[in-house]
Amino acid sequence: MRDATPQTIYLSDYQPFGFLVDEVALTFDLDPHKTRVRSRIAFRRNLAVESAEFFLHGEQLTLISAQIDGKPITPEVTDRGLTCDVPDGPFIWEAEVEIDPKGNTALEGLYMSGGMYCTQCEAEGFRKITYYPDRPDVMSVFTVTINGPHPVLLSNGNPVAQGQNHAEWHDPWPKPAYLFALVAGDLVAHSDRFSTMSGREVDLNLYVRPGDEGKCAFGMEALKASMKWDEDVYGREYDLDIFNIVAVDDFNMGAMENKGLNIFNSAAVLASPETSTDDNFERIEAIIAHEYFHNWTGNRITCRDWFQLCLKEGLTVYRDSQFTSDMRSPAVKRISDVIDLRGRQFAEDQGPLAHPVRPESFQEINNFYTATIYEKGAEVIGMLKTLVGDDAYAKALDLYFERHDGDAATIEDWLKVFEDTTGRDLTQFKRWYSQAGTPRLAVTEAWDAGKGAFTLTLTQHTPPSTATPKPEPLVLPITVGLIGEDGAEVVPSRVLEMTEAKQSFTFDGLDARPVASVLRGFSAPVVLAHDLSKQERLLLLAHDSDPFNRWEAGRTLARQSLLATITEGSAPDAEWLGALQAVLSDEALEPAYRALMLGLPSHADLANTLYDTGNTPDPAAIHDAVEATRDAMAQAFASTLSGLYDRHVVNAPYQPNAEQSGKRALTNAALALLTRVQGPERAQAQYDQADNMTQQLSALAALLRAGHGDKALAEFEAQWRDDRLVMDKWFGLQVSQAAPEQAAEVAQKLTQHTNFNWKNPNRFRAVFGSLATHHAGFHHESGKGYALLADWLIKLDPVNPQTTARMCSAFQTWRRYDAARQEMIQTQLDRILASPTLSRDTSEMLSRIRG
Numbered sequence: 149m150r151d152a153t154p155q156t157i158y159l160s161d162y163q164p165f166g167f168l169v170d171e172v173a174l175t176f177d178l179d180p181h182k183t184r185v186r187s188r189i190a191f192r193r194n195l196a197v198e199s200a201e202f203f204l205h206g207e208q209l210t211l212i213s214a215q216i217d218g219k220p221i222t223p224e225v226t227d228r229g230l231t232c233d234v235p236d237g238p239f240i241w242e243a244e245v246e247i248d249p250k251g252n253t254a255l256e257g258l259y260m261s262g263g264m265y266c267t268q269c270e271a272e273g274f275r276k277i278t279y280y281p282d283r284p285d286v287m288s289v290f291t292v293t294i295n296g297p298h299p300v301l302l303s304n305g306n307p308v309a310q311g312q313n314h315a316e317w318h319d320p321w322p323k324p325a326y327l328f329a330l331v332a333g334d335l336v337a338h339s340d341r342f343s344t345m346s347g348r349e350v351d352l353n354l355y356v357r358p359g360d361e362g363k364c365a366f367g368m369e370a371l372k373a374s375m376k377w378d379e380d381v382y383g384r385e386y387d388l389d390i391f392n393i394v395a396v397d398d399f400n401m402g403a404m405e406n407k408g409l410n411i412f413n414s415a416a417v418l419a420s421p422e423t424s425t426d427d428n429f430e431r432i433e434a435i436i437a438h439e440y441f442h443n444w445t446g447n448r449i450t451c452r453d454w455f456q457l458c459l460k461e462g463l464t465v466y467r468d469s470q471f472t473s474d475m476r477s478p479a480v481k482r483i484s485d486v487i488d489l490r491g492r493q494f495a496e497d498q499g500p501l502a503h504p505v506r507p508e509s510f511q512e513i514n515n516f517y518t519a520t521i522y523e524k525g526a527e528v529i530g531m532l533k534t535l536v537g538d539d540a541y542a543k544a545l546d547l548y549f550e551r552h553d554g555d556a557a558t559i560e561d562w563l564k565v566f567e568d569t570t571g572r573d574l575t576q577f578k579r580w581y582s583q584a585g586t587p588r589l590a591v592t593e594a595w596d597a598g599k600g601a602f603t604l605t606l607t608q609h610t611p612p613s614t615a616t617p618k619p620e621p622l623v624l625p626i627t628v629g630l631i632g633e634d635g636a637e638v639v640p641s642r643v644l645e646m647t648e649a650k651q652s653f654t655f656d657g658l659d660a661r662p663v664a665s666v667l668r669g670f671s672a673p674v675v676l677a678h679d680l681s682k683q684e685r686l687l688l689l690a691h692d693s694d695p696f697n698r699w700e701a702g703r704t705l706a707r708q709s710l711l712a713t714i715t716e717g718s719a720p721d722a723e724w725l726g727a728l729q730a731v732l733s734d735e736a737l738e739p740a741y742r743a744l745m746l747g748l749p750s751h752a753d754l755a756n757t758l759y760d761t762g763n764t765p766d767p768a769a770i771h772d773a774v775e776a777t778r779d780a781m782a783q784a785f786a787s788t789l790s791g792l793y794d795r796h797v798v799n800a801p802y803q804p805n806a807e808q809s810g811k812r813a814l815t816n817a818a819l820a821l822l823t824r825v826q827g828p829e830r831a832q833a834q835y836d837q838a839d840n841m842t843q844q845l846s847a848l849a850a851l852l853r854a855g856h857g858d859k860a861l862a863e864f865e866a867q868w869r870d871d872r873l874v875m876d877k878w879f880g881l882q883v884s885q886a887a888p889e890q891a892a893e894v895a896q897k898l899t900q901h902t903n904f905n906w907k908n909p910n911r912f913r914a915v916f917g918s919l920a921t922h923h924a925g926f927h928h929e930s931g932k933g934y935a936l937l938a939d940w941l942i943k944l945d946p947v948n949p950q951t952t953a954r955m956c957s958a959f960q961t962w963r964r965y966d967a968a969r970q971e972m973i974q975t976q977l978d979r980i981l982a983s984p985t986l987s988r989d990t991s992e993m994l995s996r997i998r999g
């Protein structure tokens with residue numbers, strides 16, 4: 149139902165709850181449409197809080213009965229919750245409610261997916277299960293009883309009783325309601341064990357639907373590796389006798405860290421060589437780690453309120469990126485993270501949805517699970533670590549866990565542990581949490597030959613936004629190294645700490661003017677403007693000892709070449725191509741790293757750069773320039789690529805490890821280019837011989853792009869018809885590989901396929917996420933892409949507001965484009981906004997985007 153007056157919640161209004169919850173007992177009698185939930189909750193006044201208003205959240209619940217201390221009462225019920233008079237002393241609240249899991253298509257609260265029951269309570273889903281103070285600062289110990297005719301009945305904590313159609317669970321760790329979970333169904337377990345550092349034996353289970361047993365082994369290994377890593381690196385041990393993971397097919401997000409019972413989107417946990425790509429394996433490993441790491445950064449220490457979301461998410465993303473770096477290649481992980489940050493977070497931070505890492509207001513918290521809170525939140529932690537150093541970071545984290553274990557904490561608490569361990573004043577650093585917008589960092593150089601002094605002058609500027617109209621200078625850790633004319637490093641990496649709007653740093657005692665490698669490792673999430681000459685960039689591309697900046701030099705040259713093609717129609721830069729070819733042939737470099745070198749800035753990245761430099765991006769021109777550049781790369785590198793392909797093609801049995809997947813990344817990047825100049829034979833051969841999904845899907849993509857994919861596409865469908873996750877790839881790839889003028893039609897046609905189950909978020913995203921990220925297709929001048937997406941968002945919103953609202957961000961960059969496109973988009977935005985029953989989620993997103 150549309151809220152007549154959408155309510156805005158402010159951080160500054162925070163008030164603690166007037167009651168404490170000593171314990172919670174819940175009993176579920178499961179039934180698809182009429183599940184009964186009985187609650188017995190021990191409340192007591194929190195005397196530290198003045199207000200004693202007793203309000204329990206509750207939505208979409210049918211209240212059957214309520215009692216206080218055994219006496220029936222009649223509370224005052226609204227569609228948001230209830231209130232009633234309560235005794236002064238401690239009391240027992242009891243209620244029985246009825247809910248409809250099968251009718252719950254929003255996938256929030258208790259719902260059904262493929263015949264099983266499961267829950268999703270973060271952020272505010274528990275209130276759809278029973279009446280409760282559904283806020284993260286109210287923590288309690290839960291005992292859960294489940295009755296229902298299902299072989300597997302799971303909840304948080306440790307099992308205390310299991311019987312036929314009956315189970316009881318007890319979680320000894322006080323937790324907020326958003327970490328509650330329940331699962332029931334006909335599931336099979338892939339089981340293992342882990343002994344913790346202090347010798348606790350933990351049972352590990354990965355529960356899946358029958359038929360998916362063969363896709364569990366990798367996830368389980370990733371879980372054990374995560375448990376070990378968190379002990380080794382952060383000293384964090386697991387704290388229950390059992391750890392369960394459940395895979396569900398219908399899930400709005402990637403996964404959820406419920407205490408002792410993580411629930412995963414099946415796409416984020418199920419893996420096998422035949423059905424999953426190398427990228428899938430890497431992502432699954434990272435998500436398993438992420439959710440497991442939340443056990444300490446999220447569960448043992450949780451958030452006081454949802455404004456503090458980055459406290460757990462920024463830190464946990466940072467921790468999972470450290471884990472991936474340790475398991476795989478740090479350079480490759482850093483570059484991939486920066487590509488992702490620029491693609492998603494920069495777009496958000498430079499458009500109408502910009503918000504600080506710690507927002508100060510929101511209407512619907514589900515709309516704030518964003519790249520800014522997650523990825524920029526993690527960057528902020530990386531900067532803090534760079535500024536204080538590794539040892540101080542480790543000490544601060546130890547103090548954080550010691551001081552705040554069991555707390556619902558804030559960003560102030562987090563920064564205080566750093567201040568207390570290092571003696572630093574972090575007042576200015578805190579602006580990273582309160583200011584929106586991507587800072588611009590301009591670098592100019594001066595060389596004093598007489599003194600051998602090289603000076604870098606840095607100027608920072610954050611463009612103002614609605615969220616932050618008057619940004620102030622930030623603390624920027626800027627890692628810099630200097631390189632000599634011969635490519636040798638003359639000054640190794642050091643961190644310049646910038647705190648003013650403009651600041652100079654001088655390096656003395658140099659024999660000759662160096663080339664500056666600035667912002668090594670992407671040490672701060674800024675847009676860098678450093679006027680290096682092409683020769684200097686070529687030198688960095690050939691010699692920079694910092695792998696990130698070496699890659700970045702190549703990327704900047706690529707971007708400049710592409711921009712010249714787009715705006716002046718010039719041919720791709722031959723010098724850049726020559727230098728790139730040398731890097732590709734350098735067998736001392738990891739194959740995965742060379743594969744990244746073969747990438748080009750995305751269409752969206754180019755559109756953004758054009759817009760930033762005062763041009764109106766033309767999606768068709770961008771597309772043509774990228775195609776021309778790829779053709780030129782293919783022609784120039786043909787023999788090199790052929791050699792690379794033959795030398796690095798993996799013949800050993802498939803392993804999803806970094807080494808093999810790096811080789812496949814390189815050979816498949818080569819294949820994509822080679823297919824342009826050599827025709828489809830090599831791709832067809834790879835397709836026919838493939839015994840794993842990475843090889844099969846890469847070959848299929850190359851064939852589709854070359855216009856030779858019809859046969860393989862049909863074979864693929866016949867082979868994988870019954871595999872939901874593989875079919876998501878089949879749907880998505882057809883859209884992403886379509887020609888710009890066909891993308892919307894292809895998507896539209898796919899929505900008529902019998903397997904287009906649009907209520908499944910993975911399937912919906914396979915088609916429409918691919919359309920929205922097909923820049924030239926989505927923004928095709930016909931406007932068909934806009935209209936089709938709008939049609940389907942209108943259709944999905946009443947069924948699943950969360951997924952609808954997230955997908956609205958496809959329109960967030962609309963003001964960058966020409967008047968005709970803006971008008972078409974505005975028409976569609978208004979058409980969606982005019983839906984009579986638009987959800988709070990979607991209406992908040994659209995009104996922010998539309999402005």
Ligand code: PHE
Nearest residue numbers: 270271401403404405439517
């Ligand atoms: N907390 C989850 C994570 O980051 C994300 C999530 C949020 C999942 C809301 C579902 C709903 O790991």
Ligand code: ZN
Nearest residue numbers: 438442461464
């Ligand atoms: Zn998380």
